[in-house]
Amino acid sequence: MPKSSPFTGQSTLLRRLLIGLGVLVVVALLAGLTARLAGGGHRTPSAANSPSIPSTSATSTASPHGPSPAPSVGATPGVSVVAAPPHTSDPIAYAKAFAAALWSYDTRTATQPQQLAGLRDWLTDETKYADPDALAAQLPDPTLWSRMRDNGQHAVGEAAEAHLPAAWQQAIGKDPTQLTVAYIYAVTVTGKQTVSWLDGGRGAEDRAITLAVQCRPGRDCALASIATTVYP
Template identity: 30%
Template sequence: MRNLTWRQIAVILGCVLTVATLAVGIYGLVRGPQSAESTSGPPPPGEFEAIPEEATPVVTLKDRALPHTHDPIAYSRAVASSLFDWDTSLGFLPTDYTAAVLADADPSGEETPGLIADVATYLPTVDQWLDLGAMEVRQTIEIDGAYVPESWTAAVEQAHGHLRPGTTAVTVTGTRHRSGVWNGESAESSHPVAFTVFVACEPSFDRCHVLRLSQLDNPLR
C-alpha cells in the first residue's frame, strides 16, 4: 500500500470479509516503494577400459521454479503445486521445497518476512519431516479449482485505490494425497485443502510474484 498501514488495510478488509461472513485477513499486501560431452581416446595397448558401474540418478529440485507468467490463476496453481508436492525420502528438507516460492517473493522485499512465516505453516517442521521420512511419506496435490473470490472485488473497492496495482487474490481448492509405509505396509490418505494466494502482477511488476498466503484451510470465499 502507498498510504495505508497493514493495520489500516486489515481493518478495511476485515469489514468487507465480515459482511461476507469471513474471518480472514489480507495478510499484508502493503504497497511500498561445461555442456558438451568429452570423449577419451582409445586405451594404450595392453590396457583395458574399466566398465563403469551403473550411476545412481541425481535427484534435484531445479525444475520447481515458478513460471514467469502474467496469469494470476496459472501462477497460483503453480504455487500450490510447489508447496504441496514433496517427498520426504529424497534427502531434502522442508526449506528446499519452499525455496522456489520464497525466491519469487515480492521484489520490493516488503512482504517477504510475512511470506516466510506463511510458507512455514504449509509444510511439516524439520522434526516432523524426519519422522515422516522414516515412513517414506510422499505428498501431492490434486487441484480442483483456482478462482478470484467474490469477496476480493469488495476488498479492492474498499481499499479506494491504495492496493498495489495488479494485486489479486486467488483461492485454490484441491485434495492433498499422501502415501507411505506404516508398519511395513503401504498406506495412503487424502484430505481436502483450501487456501488463498495473494499475487501481484502487471502493472506493478513485469510478471506475477507471490506476496502472501492465507491461513491453510481458511481461504477467502
Template identity: 45%
Template sequence: MRRRALLGGVVLAALVALAALAAYLTRDGREPTTHATPNASPVADAPSPNGSSASGSAAPTVHGHGLPAPPVTHDPVAFGKAAATALWAYDTRAYSQPELVTALRGWLTSETKYADPASVDAVVPSPALWKEMAANGQFATAKVAEGHFPDAFARALQTDPGAITQAYVYAVTVSGKQSIAWKGSPAGGAESRVTTLAVQCRPSQSCALVGVMPSVAP
C-alpha cells in the same frame, strides 16, 4: 513488523472492502496462524469445498530432485493455483526439509516489504516431523480443482479497478485435493484442501507469491 505495517497501509487504503486481506497484511505481533501440515499417518477423505468457476492454470516448473519452481504468468489466479499445488505437494524421498523451504521461498516476491516468508515456512512440516515422515518414505501429490478471487475482493475490484495499482496484490482462493502415500501403503489417503494466497502481479513482471493468508476467504 514495519514491513507488514507498510503493506497493510498500502492495501488497506486501496482495498478497504477486503477486510481479510487487510488484516493479513497489517498483522504484527499476533500469534502465528497454524496452517494445515501433512500428517505422518493415513488421512481420510473430506468433502470438497464449494467454489466458483475455474480459471486458467499454470503448472509449477519442476527442478532438480522434483523441487517446484514458479511458472511465468501474469494471471494471478493461474499463479495461485500453481502455488497451491507446490505448497500441498512434497516428497521426503527426494529432498530434505530445508531444500523444500528454500524452493518455496523462491516463489516469493522480490519486494521484501511485501513478502511474508514465515507464512510459507509454516506450511512445510517441521524438521522433526519431516524426519518421521522420511522414515516412512512419505510423499504427497496435489490436484487443484479451481481458483478464484474471493467475493469481497472481486467486488472491491469492480467498484474501483484502479485501487490495486500501488501494490498489485491480489487475494486468490484455491481448492483441491492432496493425496498422501508412504511405504507399505502406495494407495495412501487423500483429503480436500482450500487456502487463500496473496499474489503480486505487476504488469511489468511475472506474478510472485506474497504469502499464505491465515484464514480462507470465500
C-alpha cells in the same frame, strides 16, 4: 500440512488484508499502502492505467502447472526440489501452480530446508510485500519432517479450481485505483492432496488455501503471502 501461524514483521498491512478480507478491511489496507508509498515519494498510477480484474468465471478444472517429478536420492545440491514458478501474468493461473507445488513433496528425497528453499523461490523480490514467515508456517518443522521421512511419506497436489474471493472483488470494484499500489490479488484455490507412505499406504484429502499474489504489469506474478483463513 500445518496451518499458517499469525503474521509478523514488515508485511503487517498485507496480512491484515488477508485476515480481514472484508470490504472495509481491504479498502482501509490499500488506502494505507497508497499513503505509505506516496509519503515515500512513489507515484501511484492513474485510474486510466488501472488493470482489469480477472473474472471469477475464468477458472479451469486442470492445473496449469503440475508438480515436477520427484528428484532422485542424492539430488544435486543447489537444484530446487520444488516445481519452478510459471511465467504468467495471470494471478489465478499462478495461484493454482503454487498451490500444486505447495501440496506436493517427497520426504524421501528432500530435506525440510530444501523444500522450504524451493518454495521461497516463488516469493516476490519486493521485500515490503514478501512474507516468508507465512510460507514457512505451511511446512512441518524439521523434526516432524524427519519422522515423515522415516515413514517414506510423499504427496502430490492437484489444484482443481481458483477464484478471486467475492469480498475482494467487491472492494476493488468500488475503487480499482487502489489495486495499482501493490498489484496484489487475493486468490482462493481448492484441490486435492494425495499422500503415500511405506507398505503401499495411501490417502487423499481436499485442500483449500487463500493466497496473496502480486502481478505487476509487464512482470511475472509472484507470491506475496498466505492467509490464515480460506475466503469464499
